[in-house]
């Protein structure tokens with residue numbers, strides 16, 4: 559049997575990370591190293607968990623030097639956009655410095671470096687966007703992810719960037735919620751929510767993002783790929799589709815816009831990505847938003863069982 563490729567996942571305890579590990583384990587072709595801050599929060603077995611705080615350069619060098627992976631899928635980041643705006647030093651450390659340390663280790667191992675990036679590197683003046691769009695972030699999180707991309711594009715080993723948008727799903731012991739779960743739980747609790755109708759996204763099921771990253775790894779595809787859902791929707795539309803799916807009270811969804819609803823960090827208005835390149839070159843085929851909600855609904859039921 560040909561030896562399995564060693565794949566090192568950062569952020570493995572997170573939403574994307576847990577899906578990546580689960581899908582990689584289903585294949586016979588990878589030896590999976592799942593890394594995260596502190597204790598392992600992943601269910602199941604079949605992978606090697608490595609506790610690694612990626613803002614520690616010596617720890618990154620030592621850990622990656624010992625493993626010497628063939629592939630690194632770097633999904634770890636400080637992802638709370640408002641916290642990033644309010645705590646910029648921590649955000650820079652996690653999203654830029656850590657990426658630099660991991661790139662150095664990837665170059666030493668000559669590993670294929672796959673960086674997970676975001677629509678928040680764009681201004682939101684127009685969307686959806688293809689891979690050639692010009693970046694102009696409107697919040698600090700977006701600035702750090704763009705700087706991370708620039709480090710990746712200059713690295714001296716095979717590199718890829720998987721850009722994604724508004725990831726949703728359910729995972730074990732999640733450190734943050736996401737739009738579908740938030741709308742569902744708010745409406746189930748009878749809570750009125752304000753939802754903007756002028757921010758447009760292409761929401762992405764976490765499983766599809768993981769599948770896209772794995773396609774990039776398997777095909778050793780280099781460069782930038784938009785990996786997200788196919789439907790271009792406003793947050794308000796997403797909330798109403800979610801309420802319809804779960805039979806919840808849509809009267810609780812109060813229409814707002816970015817002039818009446820604001821968060822500590824500015825959000826780009828129109829983002830979302832065109833995925834033609836990933837469809838053609840990788841065979842990437844994500845679920846529609848409605849199909850994805852159906853998959854999530856089943857997982858929620860299973861998680862309760």
Ligand SMILES: NC(=O)C1=CN([C@@H]2O[C@H](COP(=O)(O)OP(=O)(O)OC[C@H]3O[C@@H](n4cnc5c(N)ncnc54)[C@H](OP(=O)(O)O)[C@@H]3O)[C@@H](O)[C@H]2O)C=CC1
Pocket residue numbers: 568569570571572573574575593594595610611612613632633634635636637652656674675676677703722723724725726733734
């Ligand atoms: N979620 C979204 O809507 C989108 C996400 N992305 C990108 O996708 C990637 C994955 O996001 P997602 O899975 O949703 O985010 P999560 O927040 O669920 O996962 C990120 C993981 O990174 C870990 N992490 C943060 N800092 C460190 C550190 N210093 N050392 C080790 N691990 C660390 C977190 O650990 P812990 O759990 O302990 O906090 C967490 O498990 C990120 O790069 C993000 O920028 C892009 C577009 C949209």
Ligand SMILES: Cc1cn([C@H]2C[C@H](O)[C@@H](COP(=O)(O)OP(=O)(O)O[C@H]3O[C@@H](C)C(=O)[C@@H](O)[C@H]3O)O2)c(=O)[nH]c1=O
Pocket residue numbers: 637638639640675676677678722723724725736737751752753754757758793819821825
């Ligand atoms: C909380 C909230 C959000 N929204 C809208 C704003 C936005 O369009 C959408 C999601 O807002 P949130 O603040 O929940 O999520 P947000 O922090 O905008 O999510 C971002 O996360 C980072 C990691 C990314 O990389 C981005 O792609 C994006 O997914 O919902 C409302 O309309 N009302 C609300 O009360």
